[in-house]
Amino acid sequence: MRKNLPVTQKNYDFPAHQTLISITDTxxxxxxxxxxxxxxxxxxxxxxxGQPHNLLRHPDMPSEAFRDFWDTIQKxxxxxxxxKNRRKNGDHYWVRANAxxxxxxxxxxxxxxxxxxxxxxEVAAAEKLYAAMNQEAAVGQRIHTLQRGAVRRGGLAGxxxxxxxxxxxxxxNLLLLLSVCGPILAALLQTPWWGVLLASVVTATLAGWxxxxxxxxxxxxxxxxxxxxxxxxxxxxxxxxxxxxGRRLLLPVAQLGLSIRTVMADxxxxxxxxxxxxxxxxxxxxxxxxxxxxxxxxLEQTAAAMDQINSTVGQTADLASNGVALARETTASxxxxxxxxxxxxxxxxxxxxxxxRIGDIIQTIESVAFQTNILALNAAVExxxxxxxxxxxxxxxxxxxxxxxxxxxxxxxxxxxxxxSQTRVAAGSTRAQEARTRMDEALAQVQQVGQVLEHINTAxxxxxxxxxxxxxxxxxxxxxxxxxxxxxxxxxxxxxxMHARAxxxxxxxxxxxxxxxxxxxxxxxxxxxxxxSRARSDAEAAVALEYA
Numbered sequence: 001m002r003k004n005l006p007v008t009q010k011n012y013d014f015p016a017h018q019t020l021i022s023i024t025d026t027x028x029x030x031x032x033x034x035x036x037x038x039x040x041x042x043x044x045x046x047x048x049x050g051q052p053h054n055l056l057r058h059p060d061m062p063s064e065a066f067r068d069f070w071d072t073i074q075k076x077x078x079x080x081x082x083x084k085n086r087r088k089n090g091d092h093y094w095v096r097a098n099a100x101x102x103x104x105x106x107x108x109x110x111x112x113x114x115x116x117x118x119x120x121x122e123v124a125a126a127e128k129l130y131a132a133m134n135q136e137a138a139v140g141q142r143i144h145t146l147q148r149g150a151v152r153r154g155g156l157a158g159x160x161x162x163x164x165x166x167x168x169x170x171x172x173n174l175l176l177l178l179s180v181c182g183p184i185l186a187a188l189l190q191t192p193w194w195g196v197l198l199a200s201v202v203t204a205t206l207a208g209w210x211x212x213x214x215x216x217x218x219x220x221x222x223x224x225x226x227x228x229x230x231x232x233x234x235x236x237x238x239x240x241x242x243x244x245x246g247r248r249l250l251l252p253v254a255q256l257g258l259s260i261r262t263v264m265a266d267x268x269x270x271x272x273x274x275x276x277x278x279x280x281x282x283x284x285x286x287x288x289x290x291x292x293x294x295x296x297x298x299l300e301q302t303a304a305a306m307d308q309i310n311s312t313v314g315q316t317a318d319l320a321s322n323g324v325a326l327a328r329e330t331t332a333s334x335x336x337x338x339x340x341x342x343x344x345x346x347x348x349x350x351x352x353x354x355x356x357r358i359g360d361i362i363q364t365i366e367s368v369a370f371q372t373n374i375l376a377l378n379a380a381v382e383x384x385x386x387x388x389x390x391x392x393x394x395x396x397x398x399x400x401x402x403x404x405x406x407x408x409x410x411x412x413x414x415x416x417x418x419x420x421s422q423t424r425v426a427a428g429s430t431r432a433q434e435a436r437t438r439m440d441e442a443l444a445q446v447q448q449v450g451q452v453l454e455h456i457n458t459a460x461x462x463x464x465x466x467x468x469x470x471x472x473x474x475x476x477x478x479x480x481x482x483x484x485x486x487x488x489x490x491x492x493x494x495x496x497x498m499h500a501r502a503x504x505x506x507x508x509x510x511x512x513x514x515x516x517x518x519x520x521x522x523x524x525x526x527x528x529x530x531x532x533s534r535a536r537s538d539a540e541a542a543v544a545l546e547y548a
Contacts, residue, residue: 002054008090013117014040019262020095020115023521026108028053031529032507032521034266037115042088046537050530053113058086062133068146069099073111076101078252081149082118082126094123098255102522110522114258226253270505277498284491288484295480302473309466312459326449333442340435347427354421358414365410372403 020040023032030048038045041056048055057066061084072079079099084092095115102110118126129151133144145152507521 002052002057003059004055004057004086005059006090007059007086007092010091012040012087012091012093014093016117017265018117019258019265020113021259021262021266022053022113023102023110024053024113025110025522025524025526027526028111029526030055031110031524031526034262035269035504036266040087040093041085042091046533047088049533050526050528056085058084058092060084060092060130060134062130062137064133064137064144064146065130068149072148073099073101074108076103076108077148078255079149080255081146082122083115084126084130094118094126096122098258100252100255100259104523112259112522114255114262116258267505270501274498274501274505277494277501280494281491281498284487284494288487288491291480291484291487295477295484298473298476298480302470302477305466305469305473309463309470312462312466315455315459322452326445326452329445333438333445336438340431340438343431347424347431351421351424354417354424358417358421361410361414361417365407365414368403368407368410372407375399375403 014036018036018040019034020037021032021034022030022037024030029050029052031050033041033045033048038048041048043055054066065081065083069079069081078101079097081097083095083097085095086092094117096118098114098116100112100114101108102112129144136143
């Protein structure tokens with residue numbers, strides 16, 4: 001017998017509302033187990049599926065219990081007893097195990113086991129019984145045995161007590177014994193034949209009446225439980241007698257009710273989780289719709305901002321065209337101003353040449369005046385020497401007159417030059433005025449260009465503001481998109497969980513055969529399940545290693 005170690009002798013007391021269900025094939029390999037079974041066992045689903053059910057066997061359980069278990073269910077009968085199972089970590093838990101063969105027609109295709117939490121009295125009695133059976137096995141005795149999960153005592157005394165034990169069989173045997181003992185006692189007392197007959201009739205009547213009561217009581221109990229099941233009331237646990245007809249009648253009905261109750265509880269829990277996950281999906285969808293609405297509003301604002309930008313860009317283009325035209329006019333004005341300035345520069349050059357010539361003339365006049373002064377001085381000297389006799393004075397005077405004539409001519413020439421210079425200066429002034437006027441025009445046009453550039457600057461600022469708004473809107477859209485992606489991811493995960501829970505609910509329903517030829521968990525390929533479990537474990541290990 002398989003011995004699972006280690007053991008801690010620590011009891012794991014699971015809640016009373018939990019019901020542990022497992023299904024095995026005809027070789028005892030697990031093909032299905034519900035969530036409560038997985039939780040209480042301490043193993044994972046992949047560690048259980050495809051494995052032999054004795055994986056949970058506790059070393060304190062006597063081998064007699066498992067011999068009786070397999071002898072009973074392989075004969076197609078029901079089996080029920082309090083069992084001590086081992087958890088993965090070595091702790092143990094007690095269950096009231098109810099095993100039922102699963103059939104396809106007359107063929108047994110697997111076994112359904114439904115376990116509930118036993119009472120403290122049941123655990124104490126079972127623990128005491130199994131300890132005694134282990135001691136008996138150690139010394140080679142066999143006083144206590146099991147039959148369909150019920151205790152039997154060996155030996156003649158045990159058989160006699162078994163025949164008269166409380167329950168249907170014991171009371172039936174007692175009534176039969178009394179019905180036989182009545183006529184015998186009457187015969188021993190030498191009662192007339194009619195007295196013996198009367199005693200026989202009376203005892204037989206009493207025995208029949210008692211047997212009828214004994215038979216009808218468990219039948220009534222079965223009918224009451226059947227009515228509860230038919231009405232859908234699965235809240236009550238059926239108390240099954242330890243022995244007798246009541247046990248044989250009530251045990252199948254009780255296990256049926258327990259199986260239906262457990263499966264319905266699993267389905268209800270699965271559906272509750274599905275409902276919660278559906279609510280998550282609905283909430284996520286609502287949140288996603290709100291975010292999409294906000295995103296649409298942001299897009300609308302973005303479109304409006306883009307329209308404004310387009311309008312501003314058009315105005316900017318128009319202003320730029322005006323600026324180009326004004327720039328061309330400014331260039332032409334500048335060219336005209338440049339030409340006027342060139343003419344004025346030439347005029348001023350001519351004025352400079354005239355002034356240079358005037359300077360030359362003035363130098364000549366100064367030279368003449370100098371010579372005139374010298375001659376006048378000489379004349380004065382000569383006149384002084386000659387006294388009355390001033391012949392040379394006449395010569396000097398003539399020279400002076402000549403010089404004076406030359407001076408007069410030069411003065412006239414200077415006057416002409418001055419007049420000419422004045423004329424040219426006037427012309428230069430006129431051109432300078434024209435240049436000033438054109439420069440004023442150029443300045444005005446430059447100011448207009450400045451105003452145009454100011455408009456362009458303002459438009460550029462508006463464009464910058466619009467671009468910033470677009471950027472903020474795009475960022476907001478990006479955040480909303482990321483949030484939407486997160487919500488969609490959550491919705492996807494919830495949908496996957498819903499799918500998984502729906503699959504579990506569907507698997508739970510597969511406990512029952514609803515149509516002929518329909519497959520149940522008992523007919524699942526255990527080897528394939530084990531291979532699938534290993535493949536999932538390997539895949540999860542690879543993913544964990546990748547992220548490590």
